Amino acid sequence: EAVSGAQLIAQALRAQNIEYMFGIVGIPVTEIAIAAQAVGIKYVGMRNEQAACYAASAVGYLTGRPGVCLVVSGPGFLHILGGMANATINCWPLIVIGGSSDRNQETMGAFQEFPQVEAGRLYNKLSVRPSSLEVIPAVIEKAVRTSMYGRPGSCYIDIPGDFVNLQVNKSSVKYTECCLPPPISMAEHSAVSKAASVIALSKQPLLIIGKGAAYSHAENNIRKLVDLCGLPFLPTPMAKGVVPDNHPNCVAAARSMALQHADVIILLGARLNWILHFGLPPRYQQDVKVIQIDICAEELGNNVRPAATLLGDLNAVTEQLLEEFKKRSWKYPSDSEWWQKLRGKIKNNEESLKGLASQKSLPMNYYTVFHHIRQLIPKDCILVSEGANTMDIGRTMLPNFYPRQRLDAGTFGTMGVGLGFAIAAAMVARDHTPERRVVCIEGDSAFGFSGMEVETICRYNLPILIIVINNNGIYTGLDANSWEAMLKSADPATCAPPVSLLPNAHYEKIMSAFGGKGYFVETPEELQNALQAAVADKQTPSLINVMIDPQSERKKQEFPWLTRSNM
Numbered sequence: 357e358a359v360s361g362a363q364l365i366a367q368a369l370r371a372q373n374i375e376y377m378f379g380i381v382g383i384p385v386t387e388i389a390i391a392a393q394a395v396g397i398k399y400v401g402m403r404n405e406q407a408a409c410y411a412a413s414a415v416g417y418l419t420g421r422p423g424v425c426l427v428v429s430g431p432g433f434l435h436i437l438g439g440m441a442n443a444t445i446n447c448w449p450l451i452v453i454g455g456s457s458d459r460n461q462e463t464m465g466a467f468q469e470f471p472q473v474e475a476g477r478l479y480n481k482l483s484v485r486p487s488s489l490e491v492i493p494a495v496i497e498k499a500v501r502t503s504m505y506g507r508p509g510s511c512y513i514d515i516p517g518d519f520v521n522l523q524v525n526k527s528s529v530k531y532t533e534c535c536l537p538p539p540i541s542m543a544e545h546s547a548v549s550k551a552a553s554v555i556a557l558s559k560q561p562l563l564i565i566g567k568g569a570a571y572s573h574a575e576n577n578i579r580k581l582v583d584l585c586g587l588p589f590l591p592t593p594m595a596k597g598v599v600p601d602n603h604p605n606c607v608a609a610a611r612s613m614a615l616q617h618a619d620v621i622i623l624l625g626a627r628l629n630w631i632l633h634f635g636l637p638p639r640y641q642q643d644v645k646v647i648q649i650d651i652c653a654e655e656l657g658n659n660v661r662p663a664a665t666l667l668g669d670l671n672a673v674t675e676q677l678l679e680e681f682k683k684r685s686w687k688y689p690s691d692s693e694w695w696q697k698l699r700g701k702i703k704n705n706e707e708s709l710k711g712l713a714s715q716k717s718l719p720m721n722y723y724t725v726f727h728h729i730r731q732l733i734p735k736d737c738i739l740v741s742e743g744a745n746t747m748d749i750g751r752t753m754l755p756n757f758y759p760r761q762r763l764d765a766g767t768f769g770t771m772g773v774g775l776g777f778a779i780a781a782a783m784v785a786r787d788h789t790p791e792r793r794v795v796c797i798e799g800d801s802a803f804g805f806s807g808m809e810v811e812t813i814c815r816y817n818l819p820i821l822i823i824v825i826n827n828n829g830i831y832t833g834l835d836a837n838s839w840e841a842m843l844k845s846a847d848p849a850t851c852a853p854p855v856s857l858l859p860n861a862h863y864e865k866i867m868s869a870f871g872g873k874g875y876f877v878e879t880p881e882e883l884q885n886a887l888q889a890a891v892a893d894k895q896t897p898s899l900i901n902v903m904i905d906p907q908s909e910r911k912k913q914e915f916p917w918l919t920r921s922n923m
Contacts, residue, residue: 357526361489361519364529365453366391368493369424372500372534374451376400376415376783378408378776379426383467384517385455389426397424400783400816402776405432407806409439409452410776411783413510416449417571418760418784422503422511424451429517430468433475438770440479443510445768447568447652449503450510451496452476456485458518476512485514489524493532501535507652508571543649543666543673551622551647551664552680555585558620558645560694562607563587564632567594567766568625568651574598574671575759578624581678586688588698590614592626593764597756608752610701615639617697620663622647625670628659629767635660649673709753718879721908722746725825726753728880732887733795733821738781740764742774743799745909746825750797761792772805774798775822779809782818793891796822800857801830807866813897814870821890822899824863829856833906836860860903867899875900 359367365388369377378400381389389399402408405427415423427436433454443450454476457466476483482502486495499511555561569578575598582589582599588607589599599606607614615621615633621644628635628646635646636659645663648656649670656665666673689695713727722745730753738761741750747764756762763777778796785792803824813820827833834842834852836859842851864874873896875886883902890898 358523359526359529360387360391361492361515361522362387362391364489364492364524365496365515366395366397368496368532369451370395370397371493371532372497373421374424374500375419375421375787376412376780377424377426378402378411378780380405380408380428380432381426382428382432383455384520385426385428385453385515387520388453388455388515392426398783400779400812402779402812403808404806405435406438406772407776407779407809409436409450410442410770410773411780412452413439413443413446413448413450414763414777414780415784416443416503416508417446417567417763418781420449420504420571420573422449422451422500423780424453427452427454428468429454429456429472430470432468433470433472437475437479438772440476440510440512442766442768442770442773444479444481446766447508447571448510449508451499451503452480452510452512454512454514455520456514456516459516460518473512473514476514479510480512481509482511483514484512485516486519489519489522490529492529494530497532497535505538507655540672541668542676543668547664547666548673548676548680551666552677552684554620554645554647554663555622556684556686558688559692560617560619561587561622561688562614562618562620563589563622563624564626565589565591565595565598565624566626567592569670570595570598570625570759572625572651572670573759574624574674577671577674577678581674581681584678584681585686586690587622588614588695592631593751594762594766595626596751596762598759600757601755602757607698607702609705610698612639613701614698617641617694618644620645620647622649624649624674625651627655627767631767713753719903719905719908720880720883721905722749722825723753724880725883725902725904726750728883728887729797729823730754732884732891734793734891737761737793737795738763738785740774740778740781740794740796742771743797743802743825744831745827746797746799746802754797771802774802775806775809775813778820778822779812779816779818782813782820783816786818793894794818794820796820798822798824799830800824800826800828800861800863803863804857807863810866810872810897810899811870814867814872817895818897819894820897822867822897824899824901825904826861826863826901827904827908828859828861828906829853831855832909833857834859835906859906862901864899864901867897872897872899874898877902
């Protein structure tokens with residue numbers, strides 16, 4: 357009995373428990389998508405390869421099993437370099453399958469010929485081309501396994517065009533079973549007790565929870581550790597919700613101060629990269645003691661020499677620490693001077709945010725808009741957020757109460773991820789938690805990167821709520837009158853500020869063009885009405901285009917997370 361290359365690929369993916377495929381079909385990969393659907397894999401056809409790859413990578417983070425991105429050769433492959441890099445840098449499992457030119461035309465200038473396997477090596481943990489149809493299942497098993505084992509990342513499989521419809525006898529195929537779940541490693545016992553001793557001697561401890569903790573489903577053990585030891589904690593952006601943001605020990609509202617004055621910092625699946633200011637002065641104490649818990653040995657000791665290193669699976673190692681502290685019955689005193697300082701700072705920062713949010717002037721500012729969004733969106737929704745000010749202010753104003761329910765520009769600071777992430781989250785939610793809504797909050801500039809994916813959202817009838825925070829530009833913009841005046845005097849290419857976009861752009865009409873609901877909003881009342889209507893309608897995709905003051909910015913030195921130079 358004969359089987360085609362396309363069928364072999366689809367069956368092998370199914371055997372590895374792959375559930376979702378995103379892509380754009382064309383020569384030579386169309387049959388692969390058809391075969392995938394035939395074996396029960398869900399295929400989502402996107403409008404741009406970049407968004408397709410971002411979507412597939414988000415599935416990996418949300419479910420722990422890679423999504424697949426399917427693309428054509430040459431330019432199709434090149435459009436997903438950003439998605440592969442974003443997945444690998446965020447440590448998310450991903451499989452990319454790219455068609456390539458027929459083998460017998462290599463070096464002849466074939467249609468869309470490009471050295472894809474070599475190009476893929478920079479962005480992936482594994483970049484391979486099966487040597488024959490017979491080995492396709494084994495290669496796919498290795499790619500899926502490699503994407504999830506150790507520190508997760510992207511893996512690329514190159515499929516020559518002539519493989520897709522070529523047939524081979526089933527009996528000669530090297531079929532493989534589903535790979536085993538990633539093995540769980542633990543830290544050495546001496547490192548655990550050393551870490552516990554350093555923590556027990558601390559005067560100003562701080563727990564930093566990273567998205568590695570979210571990925572490893574360590575929420576229960578981390579919550580127990582926080583409660584058992586009474587430690588202050590700070591989540592990185594995508595780790596919000598591992599312990600709920602409203603937990604009394606959350607010090608996110610005093611972030612700068614907590615980092616700057618901590619004497620012992622415990623990193624739970626977080627890296628000392630730009631997001632955490634590298635762990636260096638002046639943002640940290642010169643002699644801060646760092647306890648690092650990470651799955652990746654090469655990460656240990658980056659930028660700061662650690663006081664203790666715990667190599668292993670985050671959930672398992674947290675449990676080891678828990679056991680150690682149960683023996684010691686040590687708890688950090690809640691009436692310490694450190695707690696008093698932190699609570700004072702939190703109170704100050706929260707009051708100033710309240711002040712900004714209650715401003716009644718029109719057009720609205722970011723804070724007023726987020727205040728209303730916070731009150732009206734479901735508490736358990738999956739939040740996707742991207743933009744410059746939109747993402748930064750949204751992170752401080754919109755709480756998360758559950759793990760893995762905030763997706764944003766991430767470690768790589770990638771713009772254009774929002775709609776792909778939202779589509780992935782909505783597909784996964786539909787199958788696993790159908791009552792959960794996806795709310796995607798986009799800056800107007802960020803929305804522009806993948807705005808046409810609104811058609812994809814409507815085609816698959818995904819009830820995503822998109823909120824575009826529209827300030828007519830990147831960071832800041834011009835109001836309509838200033839724009840008109842400028843156009844009278846000169847060509848916009850010579851004098852329009854490079855950060856500006858068209859004032860009062862009606863993005864909501866993109867949604868209504870495809871059958872969803874669009875709302876154009878300029879006042880708090882209109883915003884409340886639109887939010888209530890959109891949240892109540894659980895069937896229809898909607899887009900609320902919220903006009904804000906084009907000069908609205910974050911309050912100075914609010915939570916000095918990002919500076920202008922690194923969006």
